[in-house]
Amino acid sequence: MIATSHYVILSLVLFALGIVGLTVRRNFITVLMCIELILNAANINFIAYSRQLGDLTGQVFAVFVITIAAAEAAIGLGIIVALVRLKHNVNLDQVNVMEG
């Protein structure tokens, strides 16, 4: 039996790597992938504590998180397609239409 703290640490490492990717990368597609990593890390936490507490609520909420992640990926990739049509670029530093 592996202690819950091991799963929590795995989740934290994945979360931190996602945050690093968000801050370091400029490619919009890679940034979206890092958001998926962060949501996945949240799921590991939900399910680890679901096992720790013997309560299924964590697993149900992980289902909701997966749903939101799928919706976010669909919208984000739609934005990328529109962005490429408009600017022929997915570099986040050069997307400054709303900067004013």
Place this chain on the structure above:
Amino acid sequence: MLAWFLANFSAIVFYCLAAVAVAGAVGVIAFRSPVHAALSLLGSFLAVAGVFILLHAEFLAAVQILVYAGGVMVLFLFVIMLVNVRTLTGEGQYVRRLVPAAVVLGIVLAVLIGVGVVAGGQGAVADPAALTAVAGVPLGNTEAVGWSLYRDYLLPFEVVSVVLLVAMIGAIVLGRKELGAKEGA
């Protein structure tokens, strides 16, 4: 040796899966090509699905593979294919101030791991039979999750379905051809 291996089998599997998941996440950040990053992310997702099985969440492991590996990754690869590769792999892929970012990350991660060890080490792990029981009767993880989802969390379930509908409409609107044509005219 064999006895030790069998006694610690789940721990060995966990550490292998965790190493693959973390290596995949590092690959997402490190690979310059988005296709390589997407495949690396796929490896990370599959390893996390294995971790879910270790946590007695078999239904979520299947959902993880179906939705992430089957749906989201195909979507990513399709978009990468649609977009010209040269616009994806040009200069300026990384922010230059890497050292301050790494320092901040190290501090945040150390604090978080400290909190995680303290919070995760408290109390005993519950009996895993609770994760497969429907109203006290042991059935299976899928039945138990479905029971909880449709009985206790019916309203959030319906709200999430509306969110999915809105996301679908939004993606269709964003993907229309007129959006680009209007700008050009």
